[in-house]
Amino acid sequence: MPSNEVLEEVVRTENIDIDAALDPAEPDGVFRDSRECAALALQSGGTNLLLSPPTPRPKKG
Amino acid sequence: MEQSSTSALLQGTVLDLASDVVSALRSGDHVRAGSTLTAGGAGEGVARAAVRVLGADALLPSVLLRVSPAPGQLAVFKDAVAAHPPRADAAPAVVWSHWAMARTLRRLEHPLTGPDAAEPAAEPGADWLDAAGWQTLTHQLAVLAPLALPGEECAVTRAARRRPVDVARGFVRAVRRRDWQQAAGAGRWLTLLDGVPDTLGLEAGLDFVRLMGGSDPRVVLQLEAARLMPAAVLL
Numbered sequence: 001m002p003s004n005e006v007l008e009e010v011v012r013t014e015n016i017d018i019d020a021a022l023d024p025a026e027p028d029g030v031f032r033d034s035r036e037c038a039a040l041a042l043q044s045g046g047t048n049l050l051l052s053p054p055t056p057r058p059k060k061g
Numbered sequence: 062m063e064q065s066s067t068s069a070l071l072q073g074t075v076l077d078l079a080s081d082v083v084s085a086l087r088s089g090d091h092v093r094a095g096s097t098l099t100a101g102g103a104g105e106g107v108a109r110a111a112v113r114v115l116g117a118d119a120l121l122p123s124v125l126l127r128v129s130p131a132p133g134q135l136a137v138f139k140d141a142v143a144a145h146p147p148r149a150d151a152a153p154a155v156v157w158s159h160w161a162m163a164r165t166l167r168r169l170e171h172p173l174t175g176p177d178a179a180e181p182a183a184e185p186g187a188d189w190l191d192a193a194g195w196q197t198l199t200h201q202l203a204v205l206a207p208l209a210l211p212g213e214e215c216a217v218t219r220a221a222r223r224r225p226v227d228v229a230r231g232f233v234r235a236v237r238r239r240d241w242q243q244a245a246g247a248g249r250w251l252t253l254l255d256g257v258p259d260t261l262g263l264e265a266g267l268d269f270v271r272l273m274g275g276s277d278p279r280v281v282l283q284l285e286a287a288r289l290m291p292a293a294v295l296l
Contacts, residue, residue, distance in 0.1 A: 018145050021071065021114045023154040026200045027240060 074111035078119060079278035085122035086285040112141035117161040117207035118282060123169060125289050142166060154204045156185045157217060161207050187216035198224060199231020203246030206283055209253055211290055225256040241274025245283035252290045
């Protein structure tokens with residue numbers, strides 16, 4: 001390997017933050033509404049994982 | 062700027078490597094798993110770091126399909142283990158992923174020569190998993206999915222075995238958050254655990270994860286591992 005490539009390689013390797021890649025924080029999630037999930041599950045052709053009823057919500061009044 | 066371009070390079074190499082592993086798992090051809098890894102090339106350090114990031118799964122085809130890794134592949138894997146040991150203050154997941162790589166090396170270099178041959182020197186503790194809520198447990202197990210192997214016996218697998226329902230809840234949560242990588246990793250664990258509720262619909266769930274997250278080779282790698290898991294016998 002030519003010396004400038006070696007130098008570039010060393011710089012690159014030293015800059016790599018391995019730990020961040022090995023223990024990533026949980027990404028922000030986007031929760032889907034149950035009905036939306038049901039629609040997606042139906043689109044997927046017969047899977048039924050997410051076909052749960054909507055989460056009960058408190059009644060007003 | 063250097064940092065971000067390097068991170069992007071590393072991320073791309075990890076994806077390439079994961080694609081190679083997926084090809085090898087599907088075809089049984091270990092050579093394809095090493096096509097991203099080039100010994101002595103200009104990207105050697107990045108490739109080595111990518112192997113460290115992918116962890117023990119970089120040699121998953123050899124472990125699950127019981128085929129010997131190509132010599133060049135094994136050499137880069139060994140280099141990655143040696144070049145990136147965990148720091149003294151490293152997070153448990155970092156320590157465990159390094160332990161898993163060392164364990165894989167021992168397995169491949171001393172296959173079936175006795176129970177002690179596969180034991181790395183010191184097993185890290187897994188107390189942090191026992192103390193974790195089900196959300197954190199699932200996230201950490203997904204990060205440590207390379208340890209989800211048939212017949213694997215270590216503190217992390219024991220912690221997972223004690224909490225199948227929590228991992229199942231975490232799987233559903235990951236799906237609903239559209240965190241396909243976490244869902245696939247948790248799903249891989251669930252294929253190995255006893256006591257997973259039938260109502261989870263794991264098989265259909267994994268199909269759904271493939272449908273939604275199948276463009277990411279790291280997701281597909283976990284799904285392929287989960288597919289092969291029931292039939293696999295640990296090397």
